[in-house]
Amino acid sequence: MSESPIIRIEKLRKVYRVGKVDVEALRGVDLEVGSGEFLSIVGPSGSGKSTLFHVVGGLTPATSGTVQVGGRDLGGMTDAERTQLRKTVVAFVFQKYNLLPTLTAADNIAIARDIAGRDSLPDPGFEKVLELLGIAQRLHHKPSELSGGEQQRVAIARAVVNHPAILLADEPTGNLDSANSEIVLSLLRNLNETLGQTILMITHNPEAAAYGHRIVHMRDGRMEP
Amino acid sequence: MISKLVWENVKHRPLRTFLSALLIAIPVTLVLTLAGLSKGMMEDATKRYRGVGADIVIRPKGSSFLSLGSAPIDERVVGVIRRQPHVALATGIVIQSLADVFSSAAGIDVNEFDQMSGGLEFVAGDLFKSPDEVVIDEYYSHEKKLHAGDPIELLNRKWRVSGVFKAGKLNRVFMDRRHLQELTSNTGKVNLIYVKVDEARNIGQTVAGLKKLLEGYQIYSMDEFTALFSSNNIPALTKFTRVMIGISIFIGFAVVCLSMYMAVLQRTREIGILKSLGASRWYVISIILREAVLLALVGTVLGIGMSYAAKWLLQTLVPASFPPAVDPAWWPAAAAIALLGAVLGALYPGLRAARMDPIEALSYE
Numbered sequence: 374m375s376e377s378p379i380i381r382i383e384k385l386r387k388v389y390r391v392g393k394v395d396v397e398a399l400r401g402v403d404l405e406v407g408s409g410e411f412l413s414i415v416g417p418s419g420s421g422k423s424t425l426f427h428v429v430g431g432l433t434p435a436t437s438g439t440v441q442v443g444g445r446d447l448g449g450m451t452d453a454e455r456t457q458l459r460k461t462v463v464a465f466v467f468q469k470y471n472l473l474p475t476l477t478a479a480d481n482i483a484i485a486r487d488i489a490g491r492d493s494l495p496d497p498g499f500e501k502v503l504e505l506l507g508i509a510q511r512l513h514h515k516p517s518e519l520s521g522g523e524q525q526r527v528a529i530a531r532a533v534v535n536h537p538a539i540l541l542a543d544e545p546t547g548n549l550d551s552a553n554s555e556i557v558l559s560l561l562r563n564l565n566e567t568l569g570q571t572i573l574m575i576t577h578n579p580e581a582a583a584y585g586h587r588i589v590h591m592r593d594g595r596m597e598p
Numbered sequence: 599m600i601s602k603l604v605w606e607n608v609k610h611r612p613l614r615t616f617l618s619a620l621l622i623a624i625p626v627t628l629v630l631t632l633a634g635l636s637k638g639m640m641e642d643a644t645k646r647y648r649g650v651g652a653d654i655v656i657r658p659k660g661s662s663f664l665s666l667g668s669a670p671i672d673e674r675v676v677g678v679i680r681r682q683p684h685v686a687l688a689t690g691i692v693i694q695s696l697a698d699v700f701s702s703a704a705g706i707d708v709n710e711f712d713q714m715s716g717g718l719e720f721v722a723g724d725l726f727k728s729p730d731e732v733v734i735d736e737y738y739s740h741e742k743k744l745h746a747g748d749p750i751e752l753l754n755r756k757w758r759v760s761g762v763f764k765a766g767k768l769n770r771v772f773m774d775r776r777h778l779q780e781l782t783s784n785t786g787k788v789n790l791i792y793v794k795v796d797e798a799r800n801i802g803q804t805v806a807g808l809k810k811l812l813e814g815y816q817i818y819s820m821d822e823f824t825a826l827f828s829s830n831n832i833p834a835l836t837k838f839t840r841v842m843i844g845i846s847i848f849i850g851f852a853v854v855c856l857s858m859y860m861a862v863l864q865r866t867r868e869i870g871i872l873k874s875l876g877a878s879r880w881y882v883i884s885i886i887l888r889e890a891v892l893l894a895l896v897g898t899v900l901g902i903g904m905s906y907a908a909k910w911l912l913q914t915l916v917p918a919s920f921p922p923a924v925d926p927a928w929w930p931a932a933a934a935i936a937l938l939g940a941v942l943g944a945l946y947p948g949l950r951a952a953r954m955d956p957i958e959a960l961s962y963e
Contacts, residue, residue, distance in 0.1 A: 433956075453878065456878050459874065459876035471867070471871045476603060480602060
């Protein structure tokens with residue numbers, strides 16, 4: 374793990390407009406994440422964890438504060454620039470897997486490469502990642518033919534296929550039983566250790582959080598000391 | 599990869615895909631059937647006029663190639679024409695519209711008509727022998743379910759079908775000229791004169807001579823006359839075709855707009871997934887557009903198939919009134935109509951999908 378921060382967040386605020394009411398989801402978040410770090414973010418529902426991911430992942434702009442990802446300041450980025458960030462710098466893994474239901478596992482991975490403007494065949498070294506994830510034999514199945522654990526492993530493969538600098542995993546084991554949760558968490562740690570993949574993981578589960586190098590707590594839109 | 603996603607999407611909901619393509623196919627079929635019908639009717643008319651065996655057509659003053667007008671020609675003119683240089687044969691014919699606007703009866707002098715055309719070829723019965731008999735062609739026989747010996751009512755009178763002949767000779771119903779002239783109070787009048795010249799090379803010269811002789815009459819060589827049988831020379835048909843094309847584009851637009859709007863709603867979450875992967879607005883729009891184009895192409899192919907079914911239906915039910923044809927020259931136009939409607943219809947759903955907020959889309963259940 375390198376000590377240079379790949380994510381630097383200072384006084385981050387995010388206010389959502391819900392109907393006529395402003396909801397302050399992030400109220401001045403400060404956070405630094407080192408390159409190659411596996412960080413667990415723990416907090417109750419509504420603490421702003423997912424909003425933090427959405428801002429860091431470029432899905433929504435910050436209201437105020439500074440967010441630097443891979444040396445790039447997200448403040449003032451256009452929609453197109455944030456789209457570009459999602460193609461190349463950050464990748465998501467979601468609780469509900471979010472695979473495209475009409476495509477096979479292989480095509481779900483291939484479309485991520487297509488979106489990033491690469492040819493649909495993964496790099497030769499990616500076979501090793503697929504073996505690590507244990508889905509090499511399941512690539513020609515559609516999501517409906519895969520178990521939850523397998524779907525999440527495909528989602529992880531899709532997330533890392535473009536070699537993103539940062540992987541944002543939002544409750545990746547939230548829909549899995551304990552056996553599959555352990556497999557997915559071990560895989561994430563493996564990816565981190567083998568490939569040096571920077572991972573930020575949101576979880577409610579203290580056992581899951583323990584897989585990270587460091588645990589930070591959020592409450593009411595702030596980091597807890 | 600987008601094409602694969604589009605293909606998998608249309609396969610994923612086969613009923614929606616089929617219904618959308620079918621609805622696109624209907625206006626395509628209408629346009630192709632209309633074009634085919636125009637072509638079929640023109641080809642049929644051309645064939646029947648050529649079947650007379652004449653080289654020159656003379657029509658009344660004030661007539662057009664579509665209508666014979668109200669001023670008939672004095673029958674004595676036929677005699678004058680016969681005396682002109684190079685004229686081998688001339689016969690006057692009376693054309694009388696029947697109640698059904700798509701058919702008419704032709705009053706002929708059998709001897710003159712046989713000399714010029716080589717005679718009618720009968721598939722059943724024989725030529726009329728008495729004034730209250732008519733002969734009909736096989737299409738008219740099929741459409742009206744009439745056979746040799748059957749009674750038939752024409753011009754508010756009872757007639758008997760004496761024979762059924764092979765189609766392709768001027769008209770579908772023939773009767774005795776003298777009798778038709780009397781019945782329509784046109785004794786001594788005809789409204790068409792057909793002329794055969796001694797040699798084909800003299801046609802131009804003879805037409806010129808007749809034009810000098812019969813000032814104001816519509817005189818054409820058969821080649822000139824049949825060349826007029828094009829849908830472009832029928833302004834009402836051209837306008838009708840344009841209106842049909844406009845309606846077809848609108849139907850295609852409405853069908854695709856509705857279908858793709860529903861598809862975008864159903865795939866909100868999937869659009870969110872694509873956006874979370876970094877898909878640009880154009881990437882999302884192109885998925886919707888390509889799906890619409892695919893639907894339009896499937897609709898066009900279906901429409902072409904259905905135009906053959908429409909042709910078969912017309913040929914089976916109303917072969918005399920509407921001799922249809924399939925005109926492949928219209929296929930690219932039909933595809934363009936379907937594509938234009940589909941692309942226009944997909945624009946709004948496509949833009950809506952492209953503008954979706956990825957976070958809201960991802961939370962869509």
